[in-house]
Every structure is written in structure tokens, then in C-alpha cells.
Amino acid sequence: MNLATAPEKGSASTSPTAASLWRGGRGILLVALIVVVSAVVGVLLGGGSGESRPLDPADTSLSGGKGLTQLLRAHDVEVRRVTSVAEAEAADSGESTLLLSDTSFLTEAEARRLGALSADRLVVGAQRYQELLAPGVSSAETVRTRSREPRCALRAAAGAGSAYMGGAVFTAPPGATGCYPAGGAPTLVRYPDGDRTITVVGDGRFMTNLRLAEDGNAALAMNLAGAKPSLIWLTAPETTEGPVPGEQSFSELIPGGVRWAVVQLAVVVFLLALWQGRRLGPVVAERLPVVVRAAETVEGRARLYRARHARDRAAAALRAGFTDRVTPRLGLPSAAGPEAKVDAIAGRTGQAAFHVAAALYGPPPADEAGLVALATYLDMLERQVRE
Template sequence: MTPAAPGRLEPPSSEAESGTASEAAARTAATTSTSSTSPTAGGLWRGGRGVLLVALLVVGVAVTGVLLGGSGGPGRSLDPDDASLSGGKGLATLLRARGVRVERVTSVAEAGTLAGRAGPAGSTVLLGGTFPLDDDEAKRLAALPSDLLVVGVRPHLDLLAPGIAPRREARARSREPRCGLPAAERAGSAYAGGVALTAPPGSIGCYPAGGVPTLVSFSGAGRTVTVTGDGQFMTNLRLAEDGNAALAENLAGGRPTLIWLTPPESAAPAGGGKTSLYALVPEGIKWALAQVLVAVLLLALWRGRRLGPVVAERLPVVVRAAETVEGRARLYRARRARDRAAAALRAGFTDRVTPRLGLPSGTGPDALVNAIAERTGQAASHVGAALYGPPPVDEAGLVALAEYMDIVERQVGKS
């Protein structure tokens, strides 16, 4: 059988043709050039670019969620126990290191009780811009003997600091103090702005924006009241910049005790109602689940795309016979199946030689070996080892086996 011209891939017409194809496949497996089966860079890129795209998309959604989600809710702003960027834990730690007693309270009543216990040395009440107040609570705070530090413009400012009122907005940035307030002079430049304030007579205005101060302080009746247009210089995010830490410590740590008013946590439902399971899930988990759902949806859209209509193919497929033989040989080589290649060589040799020796197809090994040795003059031990010995241990042995059997077959045919 000569596999030179193309033809239809059909079953072999005889045992001889089958043996020839098997022998040719085994020889090709032994003599074909080495081809690497290692993955190439191009193949790795084509196979993994889809997974890489999905991974990059998931990372992008996660980063966007973190940036948009922020570092905490508004109720945690300037909280002495909050370590997020908008919290005030850094300032509280610095004050405690200086020996200042920092008391976190969530009500005006608690602040009044602690202010009464502070003793002759007094205390400072820090009121953030997010703490909720009504008129009565604002009046109670204004009547306390403690110093008062109001961070950010808020309602009831007329009750807390009479004469100080917002004038206009001012961009928050690094500013110089330009005033005679000792706390500001020692700190130097700081991140100030937010709102420009009116400075009543007898007060000191610092960190001006367009000639209008953004920090105003006045003293009277044994206490000091200070109002800042913005409180970002006290947060964990800005504390290490410029003289922000020094300014915050000087304003909040002037007394042995700092009473830090912080908005209370969200109250539980009234009437003994049960909180839903969804409400108990942290916001970070919700964001993560949303990102996973987006990733799964995009993966489904990518992998579920249409591949086009089914193409009908007429059978049998026209394939070159040589390609089929070479393909089988490459499979043998890729799997190092020298035993199967040797078995194919021996089976084809036996099928072709047995009829030429005049022997029936069921002839035993001894009779076949003796007949071949008598016809060709080869040693019976050599013929027996070639036909029934162990499989070759390497490709060189397989090539030698094929060459030896080819020689023996030609000798049988000539005799």
C-alpha cells in the first residue's frame, strides 16, 4: 500500500495492508523528527487572555467599589475610636500619650456630668459637625464651665459661640496662621478652610482665606471657645501633614480632660422588633457579593456567545493516508509507546511472512522461528528475540528492530 496519493480513509482490504500501515506507523514513530509539545507563549496568551480579562475586570470593580464606598459612614467622622481615614483615633492616641484623659461620650448629659467631675483644672468639650443637637442641648453646652472646641460650622452656632457666624465657603488647603493665637503660632501651617467665619470684637482669627479667618477663638468668663471652619486637619488622613497634629493637640489638649462628643451608634428597632438578616450583613460583604455577581454575569456572557450555525460535513472525510499513518506514529511517540510500536511491527511482519513460508495462519512461535531461520540462514535465537523478545528500551532499539525485520523479510522473499 503506497500512501502517496490522496484517497478516502477506508478500512484496509486485507490483513497484509493492515500490517503494512502498522509497520509504517511504527517506523515513523521511531524515525520522525522531534517536535516539542511544550506550550508556547502565543498559545498561553490565546488560552488565558479571557481569564485574564475577567480577573482584571473583577479587580477594577473591586477597586472602584472601595473608592466609591469610602472608609466609613458619616456617623463615624472624627470618632476617637475610629481608625478609618475620616476617624479621629490618631489624635486621641496622641493626646493620651501627652497625658490628656480622652472621654468619648454620646450625649450632652454625659458631657455635663464629666465636666462637673473635671475639678478646678477644667476640661475641654470637642463638638464635631455631625453631632445632633437641639436648642436645649446647645444651651446646656454653652453654659458648661469647660472650654469648647466646635469643629466645623453647624446649626446653633449662635448659641454655642455668640458673634461667630459663617460668611462664605473657602477651599480647604494648607494655610499659614497669620495670627497671634499661641496654639496656631506654635503649629505653623495647617490644612484649614471649609468656611470663612466672622470674628467678633475681642476674638482672634487665624488661617485666613481671602482676608477672612477660617479659625476663630475668643476667651471670656473663664473659658475659651474656638470654632474651625473645617475639621479635616484632625482626621487620621490629614494628621501627619504640615502642622495639623500640633494644631489639633494644642486646641484639644489644653486641659487635662477632653470630653469628645460623638454621634451615637444607630439605635436598635423599637418595640422589641427583630433585625433582618440582610441588615446584619456588613457593607463590605454586600459589595463583595455584588462584584462576584457582576463577574459571573460577564463570564456567562463571554462563554455563552453564539458559535454560529452547525456546518454539515460529508462523510467519509477525505484524508491523505500518509497523514493518518504519521498521526498515529506521533501519538506513539508522544506517549513513548515503544511497546505498541514494536507489537505493530511484529504483527505486520508475521502476517506478511507466514504465507510466503507456506505455513498456516495459526502457526506457533517455535515453528515460525525455525522456518524463518531455515529459509534465511539467520540464527534462530536472533529471530526469536526479534519476534517475541521484550520491547525495545529506547528509540534506537526500535529503529534497529525495524531494520532487522526488514532485512529478514527481504531474505524470505528472495529465497
């Protein structure tokens, strides 16, 4: 027999077995199962987050206008969020700016009422009823929104510098100032209209929470929306419409067997957790490797007090220990007050109550000699009470 190839007697095979593979991979399988169950349950039971409302002063999403609202209020500009023409009319004080970012929900009569307000007007994008809200301004095309230079003498734009502008480009009426041009046509137009000033911008994303901190977007938004002490911010009313009749929700489209499978998987995970969970056995008493005498503990603490010159803590420890040991011998409850303890000790030992009170509740010793004297006096009192 070839000894080089003969297996040794009693040697064990090192190839993995099914049992060893299961022991090594069951933890990974359990984690994967929990992840899958969590994902399925999250899809079935988790509700979606609230729908974002672009350029809504109360919306904190990336497309909302909460950041601009806070900036305006920090500069003492009153921001009033309204969702109807009647509210806008009630808020119009003559020293206001009306911001219109969405007019799709308005009727023509409501647009005419908005056009008659005395407030300055800031119209975002090519809105519905453009001819009523910004007379003389028309838009025929759109351009890519990107960082652009103002290239105009308008103080609100020149002071802000480059901004994230684009969207609709406008044909400005006579006497208007155009800024942030794209292909020769402005994406921001401002012109006087009687006692009011009307401003139209092609894209309002420079005012959103996402873009406000870029370039000069915040400065431009502040200059346009915060020119007057009050800003009336008109947004679309929140809809409370239910599902369309005849349509099924996502949960209704899920077969009933899927819900039952999720319940079964949850039970399996629970049983696996019980099976693999760590079980605590009985308490095992062990001998301490080192036995420290009580006297050494006391001496060590005393050295620490002495090193830190903590005479007040040392005196407090002496008094507390004395009181705990003496109070039961005097027949007093643990909640007895200082006067009762002083009277009982003085009556038992014959010492003057004034000296007893000073020893138990007086100020801490001024030096180490005073601390030693206090300890000696307390030992004498304890001995007399015990005897």
C-alpha cells in the same frame, strides 16, 4: 518541477493547530476564569467595610481622629468619647475642653445644655446652633482648604505654624483673636466667654488621620484640644437603623440565575483543577551515584569535632551511642534512669559504680587525651557487657 518550491517529503507544517493553541492558552484562560469568579463572588458575598465616622476619636480611617486621640493620651490628656449630652455633662469637671465636630443630631434644648457647660469649647466648622455654642461668631461663606499661615499672635497658632485650614470664615466678636485668614476673614477664632475660652475653626480636617502629620497640623490640634487635662469629644451616636421598608438590598436585586451561574462556575473551576492538577506516580528507586562507607562518615564527623575543639559534643556522642547499644543487652527499658543503668553495668562488668558513673555522666574531658581515655574505657565496658 521547481526544486526550490517543492516541499520535502515527510516535512511537518509549522503553522499552529487548534490543539496547540488550546494547550498553550488553557492556563491563561483558567487564571482569567478564576479571577472573574473571585470578583463575582466577592461582590455577591463580600460585605463592605465599616462606614467611616469623620473626626471620631475611635475611627482609624483617613477621616477619623484616632491619631489625635493617641497623641493626646501620650501627653497625659484624658480623652473621653461621648455620644450624648448627658454623658458630656457627667464628664464636665471644670478642667475640660469640649470638642464639637458634629451637632446635626442635637436638639435646640440639648445645644443649650451644652452651651451651659463650664468646659472650654472647641467648635469645628459652621455648626447647627452656632449662636448657642459660639455666641457672637457668625459665618457667611466658605473658602478652599489649604495650607495657610497663622498671621496672628495667638500662642497656640503661632507655635504650630502653617496648618491645613479653610472651610468657613468667621466674623469675630469684640476682643476675639483671629488666625489663618482667607480673604481678610479668619478661619480660626478664639475669645473668652466668662470663665471659659471658646475656639471656632472653619474646617477640622487638619485633625484627621490623613492630615495630622502635615505642616503644623499635629501641633495646632494638640494646642487646641489638649489645653486642659481632659478632652470631652462629642460624636454622633452610632445608628443601628435597618433598611428602609419597601427598599431592596443589593443581593435582593441580583437575579436568581446569577447565583446559579456562580455555583456552576465554581464547579467548573474545581473540575479544571482536578483535570490539570499534577498527579504523583509510584515511587521510583534510584541507585545512589556514590556509596559512602560508614567509617568515612564517622571519621569526617570526628575531624569536625577536632577542628572545633568540641570535646563535649564528641563525648556526648560516645556516651549516647554506648548507652543505646548496651541498654538492651542489660535487659533495661529505654526509659531507665541513670542510677539503674550504672548499677546494671557495674554488676555485669565488675567495675566500680563510681567509675562507671563518671564515664557515663561525668564532666566532658579537658583535653584530647581524656577523650581518648573515655572512648577506650567505654569500649572496654561494652566488650565486657557483651561477653
